[in-house]
Amino acid sequence: xxxxxxxxxxxxxxxxxxxxxxxxxxxxxxxxxxxxxxxxxxxxxxxxxxxxxxxxxxxxxxxxxxxxxxxxxxxxxxxxxxxxxxxxxxxxxxxxxx
Amino acid sequence: xxxxxxxxxxxxxxxxxxxxxxxxxxxxxxxxxxxxxxxxxxxxxxxxxxxxxxxxxxxxxxxxxxxxxxxxxxxxxxxxxxxxxxxxxxxxxxxxxx
Amino acid sequence: xxxxxxxxxxxxxxxxxxxxxxxxxxxxxxxxxxxxxxxxxxxxxxxxxxxxxxxxxxxxxxxxxxxxxxxxxxxxxxxxxxxxxxxxxxxxxxxxxx
Amino acid sequence: xxxxxxxxxxxxxxxxxxxxxxxxxxxxxxxxxxxxxxxxxxxxxxxxxxxxxxxxxxxxxxxxxxxxxxxxxxxxxxxxxxxxxxxxxxxxxxxxxx
Amino acid sequence: xxxxxxxxxxxxxxxxxxxxxxxxxxxxxxxxxxxxxxxxxxxxxxxxxxxxxxxxxxxxxxxxxxxxxxxxxxxxxxxxxxxxxxxxxxxxxxxxxx
Amino acid sequence: xxxxxxxxxxxxxxxxxxxxxxxxxxxxxxxxxxxxxxxxxxxxxxxxxxxxxxxxxxxxxxxxxxxxxxxxxxxxxxxxxxxxxxxxxxxxxxxxxx
Amino acid sequence: xxxxxxxxxxxxxxxxxxxxxxxxxxxxxxxxxxxxxxxxxxxxxxxxxxxxxxxxxxxxxxxxxxxxxxxxxxxxxxxxxxxxxxxxxxxxxxxxxx
Amino acid sequence: xxxxxxxxxxxxxxxxxxxxxxxxxxxxxxxxxxxxxxxxxxxxxxxxxxxxxxxxxxxxxxxxxxxxxxxxxxxxxxxxxxxxxxxxxxxxxxxxxx
Amino acid sequence: xxxxxxxxxxxxxxxxxxxxxxxxxxxxxxxxxxxxxxxxxxxxxxxxxxxxxxxxxxxxxxxxxxxxxxxxxxxxxxxxxxxxxxxxxxxxxxxxxx
Amino acid sequence: xxxxxxxxxxxxxxxxxxxxxxxxxxxxxxxxxxxxxxxxxxxxxxxxxxxxxxxxxxxxxxxxxxxxxxxxxxxxxxxxxxxxxxxxxxxxxxxxxx
Numbered sequence: 014x015x016x017x018x019x020x021x022x023x024x025x026x027x028x029x030x031x032x033x034x035x036x037x038x039x040x041x042x043x044x045x046x047x048x049x050x051x052x053x054x055x056x057x058x059x060x061x062x063x064x065x066x067x068x069x070x071x072x073x074x075x076x077x078x079x080x081x082x083x084x085x086x087x088x089x090x091x092x093x094x095x096x097x098x099x100x101x102x103x104x105x106x107x108x109x110x111x
Numbered sequence: 112x113x114x115x116x117x118x119x120x121x122x123x124x125x126x127x128x129x130x131x132x133x134x135x136x137x138x139x140x141x142x143x144x145x146x147x148x149x150x151x152x153x154x155x156x157x158x159x160x161x162x163x164x165x166x167x168x169x170x171x172x173x174x175x176x177x178x179x180x181x182x183x184x185x186x187x188x189x190x191x192x193x194x195x196x197x198x199x200x201x202x203x204x205x206x207x208x209x
Numbered sequence: 210x211x212x213x214x215x216x217x218x219x220x221x222x223x224x225x226x227x228x229x230x231x232x233x234x235x236x237x238x239x240x241x242x243x244x245x246x247x248x249x250x251x252x253x254x255x256x257x258x259x260x261x262x263x264x265x266x267x268x269x270x271x272x273x274x275x276x277x278x279x280x281x282x283x284x285x286x287x288x289x290x291x292x293x294x295x296x297x298x299x300x301x302x303x304x305x306x307x
Numbered sequence: 308x309x310x311x312x313x314x315x316x317x318x319x320x321x322x323x324x325x326x327x328x329x330x331x332x333x334x335x336x337x338x339x340x341x342x343x344x345x346x347x348x349x350x351x352x353x354x355x356x357x358x359x360x361x362x363x364x365x366x367x368x369x370x371x372x373x374x375x376x377x378x379x380x381x382x383x384x385x386x387x388x389x390x391x392x393x394x395x396x397x398x399x400x401x402x403x404x405x
Numbered sequence: 406x407x408x409x410x411x412x413x414x415x416x417x418x419x420x421x422x423x424x425x426x427x428x429x430x431x432x433x434x435x436x437x438x439x440x441x442x443x444x445x446x447x448x449x450x451x452x453x454x455x456x457x458x459x460x461x462x463x464x465x466x467x468x469x470x471x472x473x474x475x476x477x478x479x480x481x482x483x484x485x486x487x488x489x490x491x492x493x494x495x496x497x498x499x500x501x502x503x
Numbered sequence: 504x505x506x507x508x509x510x511x512x513x514x515x516x517x518x519x520x521x522x523x524x525x526x527x528x529x530x531x532x533x534x535x536x537x538x539x540x541x542x543x544x545x546x547x548x549x550x551x552x553x554x555x556x557x558x559x560x561x562x563x564x565x566x567x568x569x570x571x572x573x574x575x576x577x578x579x580x581x582x583x584x585x586x587x588x589x590x591x592x593x594x595x596x597x598x599x600x601x
Numbered sequence: 602x603x604x605x606x607x608x609x610x611x612x613x614x615x616x617x618x619x620x621x622x623x624x625x626x627x628x629x630x631x632x633x634x635x636x637x638x639x640x641x642x643x644x645x646x647x648x649x650x651x652x653x654x655x656x657x658x659x660x661x662x663x664x665x666x667x668x669x670x671x672x673x674x675x676x677x678x679x680x681x682x683x684x685x686x687x688x689x690x691x692x693x694x695x696x697x698x699x
Numbered sequence: 700x701x702x703x704x705x706x707x708x709x710x711x712x713x714x715x716x717x718x719x720x721x722x723x724x725x726x727x728x729x730x731x732x733x734x735x736x737x738x739x740x741x742x743x744x745x746x747x748x749x750x751x752x753x754x755x756x757x758x759x760x761x762x763x764x765x766x767x768x769x770x771x772x773x774x775x776x777x778x779x780x781x782x783x784x785x786x787x788x789x790x791x792x793x794x795x796x797x
Numbered sequence: 798x799x800x801x802x803x804x805x806x807x808x809x810x811x812x813x814x815x816x817x818x819x820x821x822x823x824x825x826x827x828x829x830x831x832x833x834x835x836x837x838x839x840x841x842x843x844x845x846x847x848x849x850x851x852x853x854x855x856x857x858x859x860x861x862x863x864x865x866x867x868x869x870x871x872x873x874x875x876x877x878x879x880x881x882x883x884x885x886x887x888x889x890x891x892x893x894x895x
Numbered sequence: 896x897x898x899x900x901x902x903x904x905x906x907x908x909x910x911x912x913x914x915x916x917x918x919x920x921x922x923x924x925x926x927x928x929x930x931x932x933x934x935x936x937x938x939x940x941x942x943x944x945x946x947x948x949x950x951x952x953x954x955x956x957x958x959x960x961x962x963x964x965x966x967x968x969x970x971x972x973x974x975x976x977x978x979x980x981x982x983x984x985x986x987x988x989x990x991x992x993x
Binding site for chain 10: 799828831832833857858859861862863865866869879881885888889890891892893894895
């Protein structure tokens, strides 16, 4: 399944309620599962982003639905990147360098 | 086929050779075709970006290969966005609002 | 008819009500039609912009009216670029390189 | 004829040769005229931009050709805005507030 | 009289009330006149700024007073640039290159 | 072992030689291994970053050494974030909310 | 113990209550101590940041917990950097240049 | 005479030759004098700007000529602000609040 | 006494009450005096900053106290730069080039 | 003695020669000592800055000389903040809140 890297920053609301961030991540995990995708991993990070999530989804639509839902709650602002692994990148380079 | 919106800015090299920008766009069109994707449309724009291209590709990999190849030539810097049409967005909202 | 590419970002209000984004796009389509322009296409995108719209309008005025009206509703902030197709660009280059 | 406001910043090359900026503006004036447009006014400015030019052109294409040509010379980087006068804006508001 | 180019962006309040922007510009014109300056021209623009105004004023003070007053109303944020015409710039270059 | 998320952008040199990006990633993997760390995963991404790497290292020092070495080669600019998994974050919240 | 440099900016709330900033820093010192870390030093600074804090903590988790707690109070926004001393850096370089 | 505040940043060239910055400032002082203006004061500063200069000039033209000349040398990039003293500002406010 | 250049921008609150800016500056002058420093000069400026103040203070502490107090009122956001005159800079260069 | 926090970023030159960063830091330490200041501590950091240095100097002049000299070498770009400890800040607050 395609992978997506999502970079998240807490909103003011999100920082104030940092104590339930783990529960919120869990809720996000089940919400994502309900729509056929999978939260591979979520990291709380130190630096320009507060969290980094790895999501697998059957397709771009499902991944986008998952992040749209999360954004609507109001605790985070998200930036999503489609992510290719090594095999996918080999194919991409082969095609690009054709 | 999935659609992609690519926002392009000329590099210094790109601006100096603006005269062959149409030919370069054509070359990009055929290069894209060779790898199974399709340049739906390219617009030269007035504003924060110099060109906006609409690309259809069988999958994210092919789209990425097309833009990687273009970036390697050195005339433009690109930012690519996966783009969903209305039907796709209806499904996405249905999933998100589930 | 001239073409315009509009890059849109949701305001906080826009993200909270993401569920009616498709209906809002439709409403925008009819509003645009009422003033003689045409919403060629709207894409919901993943990346630095939330939506990208392609609008055709008889002239710059009409295009600007359409986006002014949309901005006034408060769900999005817009950046509009005049967009030229290949033929137009050929003429432009001919003139520039004259 | 439609009006365009162009905001210009000198490149390093442009600043070093500031002494011939007036001549360059003149040359730009005649180049613009050759393609059917008109340099209404050019101002050298103190602030975030080094020059502001007001150009009238029969259409967007011609205006874009004029600025493309100027950018290719390498002394300035330009940002062009389509500009509406009061009458045009009255029509635009009438359409938008329809 | 010296000329000034003012670049204006609507605040949220300004966008919501876009319908009375023409009247507001008119009011600005008369307010400017009352203090001895002149609104040469105002353009509504498409791009990084919403309006561009050309103001003539007997001196920098009057120009600054005009824009201070406008800013205080709360519909726009302004950036003002002192603007020199060709003759002024010839003198400036002569002095600089002296 | 602690985890680190590294966000990478190609330099001009990096983009020009995109064809050997996979090999470079492999080389990075072995270089990282030599100093006792592990390249868990590397993704080529579409969006504000060109690659995202997940690195496990016995300690911050080793992780920093790995990225310092990579930066010195000149193909990428990197931003590294220390990343905590769920368990670690539970402990962190417990401590913070103490 | 590992060291961390934290760069802090006051929020609007933080600036309004600048008078109790020293007490807040003290409170932060004891809060940090309660979770096994140590506020080595705090500087109020003149420039792009309002404060710079040096924190020692047994591990990244504890340091992150300390700053998470501080951020939740709402007076500051923080950016934390893992910091290596000379010995650590010698080891890092040795590993990197290995 | 009107006053101008100029904010200056060293270019790479400027930093490398920091040793002759005082002489360069002196040269700037005499150059400014030659065209009828006066370098009231120059400060070398610690923060977002490397120098701040206070220039008095008979008019905007002369001030602009002085800074244009300085920029052309290539050691600094300048931003110039017209500056009003208290009396001027009283008049400005009187006019604005009229 | 050491000199400080402070760059000030009005907050929204500050712009709305622009009419009493001169009085506010006066109040700042006396407040500064009360703590042993001196407001050498304040300029209202046209450009990226709304005011530029020159403050002399017996030491960095007093200067910082003055600007901290001003910031707390809520009309401006300030950036303060330590400023050296020519003699100080000669000494600095002598030391640096030692 | 007053304290200064300096935030440093490597230039391209600095990154390429990362291997001798420790030696360069040492050289900076002795250079600083020669002019009567003291390098209290230098940290190599992971995040928006590559190094953070704590310098004590008899006065602002000496601190500035030290950083000017370092900048001139070309391996780093620096931002220096005057830093107050708790006692100094208590005095500052007392003065500000007077």
